[in-house]
Amino acid sequence: MAADLNADADLEAMAHAIRFLSVDAILNAGEGHQGVPLGMAEIATVLYARHLRFDPKDPTWPDRDRVVLSNGHGSMLLYALLHLTGYGHISLDAVKSFRELGSPCAGHPEFDLHAGIETTTGPLGQGIANALGMAIAEAHLASRFGADLVDHRTWAFVGDGCLQEGVGQEVIQLAGHLGLGKLTFFWDDNAITDDGATDLSISENVAERFRVANWHVQEIDGHDIGAIDAAIHAAKADPRPSMIACRTVIARGIARLEGQRGGHSGKLYPSDREAMAALFGWPAGSFDIPAGLAARWRATAEPGAAANAAWRQRLATSPQRDEFERTQARVMPEGWREAIRAYKARAAASGDAQFSIGTSGDIAAALYDVVPEMITGCADLEAPTNHKRQLSAFTATDRVEDRRHRALDRCDNDAARMGGILAASAGWPDGCIWARA
Ligand SMILES: Cc1ncc(C[n+]2csc(CCOP(=O)(O)OP(=O)(O)O)c2C)c(N)n1
Ligand SMILES: [Mg+2]
Numbered sequence: 001m002a003a004d005l006n007a008d009a010d011l012e013a014m015a016h017a018i019r020f021l022s023v024d025a026i027l028n029a030g031e032g033h034q035g036v037p038l039g040m041a042e043i044a045t046v047l048y049a050r051h052l053r054f055d056p057k058d059p060t061w062p063d064r065d066r067v068v069l070s071n072g073h074g075s076m077l078l079y080a081l082l083h084l085t086g087y088g089h090i091s092l093d094a095v096k097s098f099r100e101l102g103s104p105c106a107g108h109p110e111f112d113l114h115a116g117i118e119t120t121t122g123p124l125g126q127g128i129a130n131a132l133g134m135a136i137a138e139a140h141l142a143s144r145f146g147a148d149l150v151d152h153r154t155w156a157f158v159g160d161g162c163l164q165e166g167v168g169q170e171v172i173q174l175a176g177h178l179g180l181g182k183l184t185f186f187w188d189d190n191a192i193t194d195d196g197a198t199d200l201s202i203s204e205n206v207a208e209r210f211r212v213a214n215w216h217v218q219e220i221d222g223h224d225i226g227a228i229d230a231a232i233h234a235a236k237a238d239p240r241p242s243m244i245a246c247r248t249v250i251a252r253g254i255a256r257l258e259g260q261r262g263g264h265s266g267k268l269y270p271s272d273r274e275a276m277a278a279l280f281g282w283p284a285g286s287f288d289i290p291a292g293l294a295a296r297w298r299a300t301a302e303p304g305a306a307a308n309a310a311w312r313q314r315l316a317t318s319p320q321r322d323e324f325e326r327t328q329a330r331v332m333p334e335g336w337r338e339a340i341r342a343y344k345a346r347a348a349a350s351g352d353a354q355f356s357i358g359t360s361g362d363i364a365a366a367l368y369d370v371v372p373e374m375i376t377g378c379a380d381l382e383a384p385t386n387h388k389r390q391l392s393a394f395t396a397t398d399r400v401e402d403r404r405h406r407a408l409d410r411c412d413n414d415a416a417r418m419g420g421i422l423a424a425s426a427g428w429p430d431g432c433i434w435a436r437a
Contacts, residue, residue: 008225010296011049015041016280017084017293019253022076023273024286025098025105032099032107033265036074036188038258039222039248040157043186044081046228049300051236053152055308056086056301059116062328062425063311064304065152066118066134070127071159071188072108073265079105082116084289084297089115092287111423119423125165126416128185131156132171133420133429135183135241140375140394141426145324148314153182153236160193163206167416174417175241176213179396183241184232189222190250196261210243222246253279327373328425335370342366357432361386364430373427377417385432 018041026032048054053065069078079098082090089104089112097103104115108122118134121127135154142150162168175183187206191198210217216238220227228246235242251263253276276282284290289297315321326333343366347354354362364387368374375394378385418429 011045011225012042013293014049014084014296015045016253016282017289017297018044018077018080019276019280020273020282020284021080021083021095021287021289023254023268023276025076025079025095027268027270027273027286028096029099031265031267032076033073034076034254034257034268035190035192035250035264036069036071036157036159037077037080038251038253038263039190040074040077040186040188040246041252042223042225043188043228043246043248044077044157046225046232047155047186048081048085049296050229051232052155052300053304053307054085054116054301055304056082056088056116057305058308059087059089060113061308061311062324063150063152063308066131066138066154066424068119068127068131068134068154068156069109069121070131070156070162071124072121072127074157074159074188075105075107075109077157078109078117084294085301086298087116096287113423119420124159124161125163125167125171128156128158128162128171129167129416130420130423131183131185132175132180133417133422134424135175135180135420136178136375136377136394136417137421137424137426138182139178139180140421141327141424144372145320149311149318149320149324153184156183156185158185158187160188160190160198160202160206163187163209164193164202169209172210172213172215176210176215177396178394179214179239180241181239184235185241185243186222187243187245188248188250189219189245190248190259190263192250192259192261192263194261194264207243207245214240216240216242217245218242219245220247222248223252255279327427330425330428333370333372336367339366339370358386360432361389365389371428374430375421375427376430376432377414377421378432387430387432 019038022037023034026034055061079090079095083095094104098105099107104112109117109120111117111120119130131154138150138152207217207219216235218231218234220231231244235244249259251258254272255275256272257263257266343363368390376387376391378387414431418431421429
């Protein structure tokens with residue numbers, strides 16, 4: 001099986017399994033966005049089959065790699081991957097209920113760790129801001145607990161729209177500045193959005209924006225299995241965050257729509273599926289995955305399961321086990337109530353009427369010493385927001401005492417970044433922003 005998994009031709013067939021499952025679900029629902037799953041099928045297949053560390057039998061394994069589908073409209077890409085790799089919550093029946101009320105396969109992905117959905121995505125750009133938070137969380141936890149317990153990567157699928165949103169630029173700047181080398185973006189560079197060709201609305205060199213922000217950037221053919229694999233290897237080897245610009249054809253395989261605006265979510269008909277089956281020589285009927293391919297997909301989880309088992313053994317004998325498990329379970333440490341009571345007594349005795357953000361900073365400062373998992377990020381950490389206090393900074397080179405990251409004037413991104421830290425179970429993010437009324 002391992003040898004099979006290494007053959008590019010086998011991975012191409014596995015990519016087609018994503019395509020047909022997605023089209024079958026979209027036809028069954030009557031609507032959906034086929035552009036992303038059809039255009040990013042090869043990218044996703046290479047990632048899952050050869051690089052991703054994951055264990056569908058244990059979806060919340062703390063040291064798993066994180067995957068964020070920032071272009072959340074392409075949700076069938078994620079559901080197809082979760083079903084094919086064996087996540088129990090994304091059964092075939094769940095896929096058949098795609099876009100129905102209450103389905104785990106909602107129109108856009110909704111946070112559900114047990115189903116393998118790391119975060120809610122749909123508003124373009126927010127997913128990559130979550131991914132930035134997850135990468136910060138990983139670096140923070142790795143510095144607290146060491147690489148034996150924390151050593152994973154964060155991967156995000158990213159559309160043109162994510163990179164047109166202002167929040168996207170904040171993400172690019174901050175991730176490059178912080179040197180988050182375990183963060184990798186796959187940009188679905190299909191030159192099309194829901195509104196037509198990207199050159200209608202953007203004329204800058206997007207890859208260059210990443211380069212000048214200190215990212216490792218590669219530009220490849222997003223349907224070439226070998227090129228995708230080589231790019232992922234290079235991304236892992238480079239100490240900077242990586243952006244792989246994957247030139248793709250939106251809705252690849254639906255001849256009537258591919259490469260065009262209608263590829264994004266134009267209505268599909270059974271005749272489109274028939275034509276795609278003829279094109280790719282797909283033998284199976286609706287919602288049917290040929291047994292050999294299904295087995296290959298499930299086998300992609302084997303390395304992750306083995307890595308998880310080894311990790312569990314390391315955790316079992318680690319002197320940091322209790323503290324790690326406490327942090328993961330979000331149980332507050334001893335002493336936090338006393339710290340709050342002492343603060344209240346001090347505040348009452350002083351008799352000063354504080355402005356509210358000052359009080360917030362005082363309370364945070366009272367907790368910092370007893371709650372090591374508090375991570376503060378703030379648009380302005382000096383006097384006006386009052387949250388810097390005794391924390392030292394999280395920087396590109398110093399993650400050791402790293403509980404405060406400066407995010408000066410990146411307010412749009414702040415809440416989503418904090419959400420990513422929370423979703424990654426790193427601890428308690430504490431954010432403080434200037435909001436627009
Ligand atoms: C913040 C935000 N604005 C608008 C939308 C609506 N929307 C969904 S997909 C889309 C186009 C996205 O284009 P792209 O990322 O290139 O996706 P593709 O067409 O390549 O699948 C838009 C505008 C949204 N989901 N979120
Ligand atoms: Mg696009």
